[in-house]
Amino acid sequence: MPRLRPLLLAFSLAAPGTVCAEEAQIAVAANFTAPMKAIIARFEDDTGHSVKVSFGSTGKLYAQIQNGAPFEALLAADQRRPELLEEEGVGVPGSRFTYAIGSLVLWSADAEKVEDGPALLESGDFNKLSIANPKLAPYGEASVQTLEALGVEQAIEPKLVMGENIAQAYQFVDTGNADIGFVALSQVMQGGEIVKGSGWIVPGEMHAPIRQDAVILESGKDNPAVTELFAYLQGEKAKAIIHDFGYETE
Structure with a gap:
């Protein structure tokens, strides 16, 4: 099945079902379960892609990725693990961003x-x-x-x-x-x-900021479902859902 080129990203988002649908396998921090389920439902409707997700603690998901779990992206509850994955050559350079700031x-x-x-x-x-x-x-x-x-x-x-x-x-x-x-x-x-x-x-000054970063893994860098999901997470539809559940975004 041919992969989409980056230049076709806007077309694939605008015309769901008109291009080859793919499946993304992602790991997501447990705190983001409810908003992620809502985002995935909208994303799948809008793009025709599907998303298979595993929820868990960030530390455990990070360990699973290190041990070869077949995830293509990580949405963590911190910044440290995505940074480490980049340093270890597992995360795709330039793909990491803060998708939510938790309370x-x-x-x-x-x-x-x-x-x-x-x-x-x-x-x-x-x-x-x-x-x-x-x-x-x-x-x-x-x-x-x-x-x-x-x-x-x-x-x-x-x-x-x-x-x-x-x-x-x-x-x-x-x-x-x-x-x-x-x-x-x-x-x-x-x-x-x-x-x-x-x-x-809890007032934010009582603890370190809970900045939650996402990173694409090397195994997912050529999967259009993954790259389009990351673009979607930074769009207005996803941000509206994220805010609705009490998070802030940049």
Whole structure:
């Protein structure tokens, strides 16, 4: 099946179904699950291409790529892993960009539990606090930084429950196994509002910026479905979805 040349990119986006459809296999950070599913649905309708996606913690996805997993692109929850992939010769030079800037929220499925986030954490009036593994998930790292900024990390440590990724951290709270948890704002926000439970959006100065970079891998550099998806992620349709889930873009 012939590959599209770069000059045909605009035509393929404007005329879905008129050129050969391809499939992209991509790895995506767990925090971006909901918006990515919405973006993929629009992308597939608009272009005729298909996207097969695996969600997980950034650290685990990075390790899988190093071990030869058949991904053609990575949408990470940080900048470090995409940079490393470029340095290691696995990421395509010049393809990396920041697709989203994330926000952290202290969240509870109880609509009345989180009124004053710092006061609640200082009081210890909760059974468990769920966070993502800070060694694997940038949102988990930001959670630890927030606890340190508030000066409560030692007092809260016995109450911590740790998920492998941000999706599991959310699940612990959603199922009631933890009263509260640090999750990605995108997991509980849509249309600019927290749609379930209660939450405190953590001020950005309490943790390092959660800048999320995407990079095309060498295995995907000649796949038009991958290159067109990356162009689509930087377009207005995708950005509108990204903003709707509480992220910022550049």
